[in-house]
Amino acid sequence: MARKKSTKSKTVKKKSPIKAVTSFKLTRLQEVIAGSFLIILGLILALSFTSFLLTWREDQSILGRLGERELVAGNWLSKLGAWLGDVFVYDGFGIAAYSIAILTIITGLYLFAAKSEVISLSRKRISKLWIWGLLLMVWVSVFLGFFHERNALLGGKVGYELNDFLQDYIGLIGAILVMALTAIIYMVMRLKLTPEKISNYFKSKAADIKSDFKDDEAPATEITELEEDWKSNTVEGKETPLTVEPADEPTVVETPKPPQPIIKSIPATDDDLGMEIQQIADEEEVIDSKSSKLVEDFGEFDPTLELSNFQFPPIDLLKDYTQGRTLTINEEELQANKDRIVETLKNYKIGIAKITATIGPTVTLYEIVPEAGVRISKIKNLEDDIALSLAALGIRIIAPIPGKGTIGIEVPNQNPSIVSMRSVIASPKFQKAEMALPIAFGKTISNETFVVDLAKMPHLLMAGATGQGKSVGLNAVLTSLLYSKHPAEVKFVLVDPKKVELTLFNKIERHYLAKLPDSEDAIITDNSKVINTLNSLCIEMDQRYDILKEAMCRNIKEYNAKFKARKLNPANGHKFLPYIVLVVDEFADLIMTAGKEVETPIARLAQLARAIGIHLIIATQRPSVNVITGMIKANFPARVSFRVQQKVDSRTILDSGGADQLIGRGDMLYTAGNEIIRIQCAFVDTPEVEKITDFIGSQKAYPDAHLLPEYVGEEGGTAIDNIIEERDAKFREAADIIVIAQQGSASLLQRKLKLGYNRAGRIIDQLEAAGIVGGFEGSKARQVLIPDLASLEVFLNEEKNRP
Numbered sequence: 090m091a092r093k094k095s096t097k098s099k100t101v102k103k104k105s106p107i108k109a110v111t112s113f114k115l116t117r118l119q120e121v122i123a124g125s126f127l128i129i130l131g132l133i134l135a136l137s138f139t140s141f142l143l144t145w146r147e148d149q150s151i152l153g154r155l156g157e158r159e160l161v162a163g164n165w166l167s168k169l170g171a172w173l174g175d176v177f178v179y180d181g182f183g184i185a186a187y188s189i190a191i192l193t194i195i196t197g198l199y200l201f202a203a204k205s206e207v208i209s210l211s212r213k214r215i216s217k218l219w220i221w222g223l224l225l226m227v228w229v230s231v232f233l234g235f236f237h238e239r240n241a242l243l244g245g246k247v248g249y250e251l252n253d254f255l256q257d258y259i260g261l262i263g264a265i266l267v268m269a270l271t272a273i274i275y276m277v278m279r280l281k282l283t284p285e286k287i288s289n290y291f292k293s294k295a296a297d298i299k300s301d302f303k304d305d306e307a308p309a310t311e312i313t314e315l316e317e318d319w320k321s322n323t324v325e326g327k328e329t330p331l332t333v334e335p336a337d338e339p340t341v342v343e344t345p346k347p348p349q350p351i352i353k354s355i356p357a358t359d360d361d362l363g364m365e366i367q368q369i370a371d372e373e374e375v376i377d378s379k380s381s382k383l384v385e386d387f388g389e390f391d392p393t394l395e396l397s398n399f400q401f402p403p404i405d406l407l408k409d410y411t412q413g414r415t416l417t418i419n420e421e422e423l424q425a426n427k428d429r430i431v432e433t434l435k436n437y438k439i440g441i442a443k444i445t446a447t448i449g450p451t452v453t454l455y456e457i458v459p460e461a462g463v464r465i466s467k468i469k470n471l472e473d474d475i476a477l478s479l480a481a482l483g484i485r486i487i488a489p490i491p492g493k494g495t496i497g498i499e500v501p502n503q504n505p506s507i508v509s510m511r512s513v514i515a516s517p518k519f520q521k522a523e524m525a526l527p528i529a530f531g532k533t534i535s536n537e538t539f540v541v542d543l544a545k546m547p548h549l550l551m552a553g554a555t556g557q558g559k560s561v562g563l564n565a566v567l568t569s570l571l572y573s574k575h576p577a578e579v580k581f582v583l584v585d586p587k588k589v590e591l592t593l594f595n596k597i598e599r600h601y602l603a604k605l606p607d608s609e610d611a612i613i614t615d616n617s618k619v620i621n622t623l624n625s626l627c628i629e630m631d632q633r634y635d636i637l638k639e640a641m642c643r644n645i646k647e648y649n650a651k652f653k654a655r656k657l658n659p660a661n662g663h664k665f666l667p668y669i670v671l672v673v674d675e676f677a678d679l680i681m682t683a684g685k686e687v688e689t690p691i692a693r694l695a696q697l698a699r700a701i702g703i704h705l706i707i708a709t710q711r712p713s714v715n716v717i718t719g720m721i722k723a724n725f726p727a728r729v730s731f732r733v734q735q736k737v738d739s740r741t742i743l744d745s746g747g748a749d750q751l752i753g754r755g756d757m758l759y760t761a762g763n764e765i766i767r768i769q770c771a772f773v774d775t776p777e778v779e780k781i782t783d784f785i786g787s788q789k790a791y792p793d794a795h796l797l798p799e800y801v802g803e804e805g806g807t808a809i810d811n812i813i814e815e816r817d818a819k820f821r822e823a824a825d826i827i828v829i830a831q832q833g834s835a836s837l838l839q840r841k842l843k844l845g846y847n848r849a850g851r852i853i854d855q856l857e858a859a860g861i862v863g864g865f866e867g868s869k870a871r872q873v874l875i876p877d878l879a880s881l882e883v884f885l886n887e888e889k890n891r892p
């Protein structure tokens with residue numbers, strides 16, 4: 090068993106880092122070298138073939154003796170040329186073998202000048218070109234096989250043999266028909282040719298010729314010509330008006346819009362008024378829209394391009410705590426526990442029909458099927474007694490196990506094994522997880538790796554008494570994301586009042602962290618600054634909602650997919666949006682010092698931010714109700730609890746007991762709203778995190794941390810803001826709006842005057858300094874001190890006349 094496990098981990102080791110394997114890419118230098126190689130190779134082929142056509146007879150004799158140095162070949166490329174010609178032309182596809190040379194040269198040119206504007210074929214297009222090119226080659230060689238008698242070189246051996254094969258089975262006529270059919274299929278599929286297209290083409294050509302012809306004539310003759318035409322088309326007195334005029338005749342079509350109408354003119358007769366019938370030609374289908382053309386030419390937008398050489402941390406940076414050891418529970422322990430459970434229950438007159446054990450890393454689950462007629466609540470009530478009899482900490486009774494109808498008793502193992510971060514990161518479940526933000530928490534009680542998507546949670550509340558593994562848990566979350574997401578895809582906003590836990594992540598500031606533009610440190614340790622950051626995130630959220638709305642996308646995933654497919658123009662303010670993960674360690678501290686001021690933006694973010702890719706992880710030691718308020722709880726359906734002191738704490742976090750019975754050291758309960766799952770959190774030690782951040786930090790980074798929108802606190806205007814000459818140009822307009830609406834809010838100005846947040850904030854400060862609006866009142870709008878526009882006029886005039 091142990092051996093099996095170690096080989097398993099070895100194979101997975103090779104697969105890491107995750108992305109490095111899946112996204113194979115050439116560097117620019119490699120591209121140029123490979124491109125040059127292919128161009129030269131293509132030229133060698135082309136020259137060999139051409140020369141072979143001329144000299145094949147004389148070189149025939151030496152083909153079997155190419156190894157003899159003294160022999161001289163007539164081919165321009167000597168023996169190599171003779172050999173290539175023989176293989177590809179004579180034994181191969183005849184003159185159709187040129188296809189290979191041409192395709193090789195095109196591929197070489199593409200690689201060589203991939204970035205230039207002249208040749209910008211995408212990889213997809215190149216592979217399409219090869220497939221169609223090779224098919225065409227085979228077809229041509231089979232076709233030329235018909236003329237084998239005349240010249241064996243035309244179709245080569247392959248062409249001849251295939252052709253012969255066809256004729257043997259379906260005869261000459263059959264072979265010709267099959268060849269015709271394949272040619273039609275090729276043209277329809279490759280060139281998208283349809284009968285309509287061909288007839289349209291001829292029609293427009295005919296119209297062109299006619300218009301050219303007409304252009305040469307004087308305009309005065311036009312009417313007569315029309316009449317002539319009409320007459321000649323009149324059949325037995327019946328008027329069949331039929332003059333096809335050129336589509337782009339300026340006199341008829343004022344605004345030439347595609348598709349151009351074909352005009353039929355009906356000339357006026359004595360009793361009939363002339364009428365023009367516009368027949369709109371069928372609109373041509375645009376199969377390649379502009380965006381798909383962009384994608385074809387340049388490939389999908391790659392957000393990771395700026396740091397394209399970024400290397401994911403290798404798995405070796407993580408320590409293997411198990412060192413080949415697997416679960417260490419022994420038979421005796423199992424048997425003893427079982428006996429005691431059976432005995433204890435017997436004492437309370439509970440009979441057992443069946444008992445099974447599942448061994449987990451820290452606890453073993455004994456699943457009991459009670460005898461018929463035993464009430465489950467009875468067992469539940471005996472929880473403490475059973476725990477006492479088993480004399481072990483951390484017995485948790487699950488009665489019944491949801492979906493199973495059995496009763497679970499979890500008993501801690503005497504020698505719990507550590508679940509290493511390495512083992513969960515290396516697990517196929519994590520490596521293959523197709524999640525936006527995969528998190529490998531640890532292992533479940535049945536020893537399965539537990540991976541969840543933070544983006545689906547969509548926010549996480551983490552609690553646990555001090556020393557029970559909360560910080561390790563946070564590190565496990567962050568490590569999971571560092572092992573799976575490129576710096577372009579996710580950004581962290583870290584709040585760490587303890588100032589020690591998350592400091593290591595400073596090293597990856599310019600890769601993975603986001604911060605306010607004016608702040609020096611990316612990791613926020615000062616509670617007063619948290620408020621600005623939270624408000625800034627709210628602004629980011631609003632802005633993201635706006636651009637999502639404009640792009641007509643419902644969430645960040647759709648938006649980014651659309652952006653990658655080049656359907657959104659960066660010139661209109663669109664950009665690839667990274668996920669933002671806000672981590673607050675020690676939330677209780679924050680609530681104690683800043684209170685409502687942080688609760689409001691947190692609740693707002695928690696309520697609204699899921700769709701636009703902002704996710705919150707909030708950790709606290711003190712899970713009391715004044716920290717984890719109803720508002721917070723309502724918006725954090727996913728919760729994790731490490732061991733807590735009391736049952737009430739467990740209730741506060743999980744809405745049920747259980748967390749007080751955990752055994753600590755990373756033993757945790759996870760719920761996403763319904764069932765509660767017991768997990769042994771993966772262990773990642775500080776030196777390991779340090780190695781990872783060092784590894785990432787030593788690589789090329791962005792010039793700065795990801796900048797969040799600027800936020801100016803609404804602390805209020807000062808006398809400095811009250812210099813009339815320095816007021817904003819829109820001050821008066823803003824004052825009017827505020828007075829009319831009787832609502833002093835910056836966001837109102839933002840909307841009405843289409844201003845940025847900062848400018849609107851400044852104007853509000855100036856309005857406050859002038860005495861038009863009242864002071865900052867937290868989440869409420871400011872009071873407006875001027876009742877109507879007339880009073881405002883008087884007020885401002887007085888102000889002007891003041892000395």
Ligand SMILES: Nc1ncnc2c1ncn2[C@@H]1O[C@H](COP(=O)(O)OP(=O)(O)OP(=O)(O)O)[C@@H](O)[C@H]1O
Binds near residue numbers: 554555561754
């Ligand atoms: N998943 C785990 N597996 C094994 N041991 C663990 C695990 N998590 C934590 N421990 C042990 O518990 C100790 C305390 O963990 P940790 O520092 O995460 O606690 P904490 O809850 O964050 O405490 P504090 O709130 O004081 O920071 C660790 O040093 C480690 O020895």
